[in-house]
Amino acid sequence: MKNTTVTLTFNTERLDALIYHMGKKDSELNEELSDYLQKMYEKYVPQATREYLDDKIAREEATKPARPRRQTEPARERSSGSQNEGNAGSL
Numbered sequence: 001m002k003n004t005t006v007t008l009t010f011n012t013e014r015l016d017a018l019i020y021h022m023g024k025k026d027s028e029l030n031e032e033l034s035d036y037l038q039k040m041y042e043k044y045v046p047q048a049t050r051e052y053l054d055d056k057i058a059r060e061e062a063t064k065p066a067r068p069r070r071q072t073e074p075a076r077e078r079s080s081g082s083q084n085e086g087n088a089g090s091l
Contacts, residue, residue: 001057006037 019029042050 001061 022029022032045053
């Protein structure tokens, strides 16, 4: 699923105060904003459209190929070490 970043403009002093007081109540700004966006989505987007999008997203995620695992550092060192050994013998 592809996500989009939303940028907002808000007074810096007010934002600092908001974050400070949210921290006192163990709340996080990003979580609260995400929850609010979800509620707005549910309020304004018709149920049929939400169901269609949920199904489309589920199908896209089901057809995604598994990402290949990255090779670890020790494995790279072993493979490059064996190449160096072969080159050293030919000198």
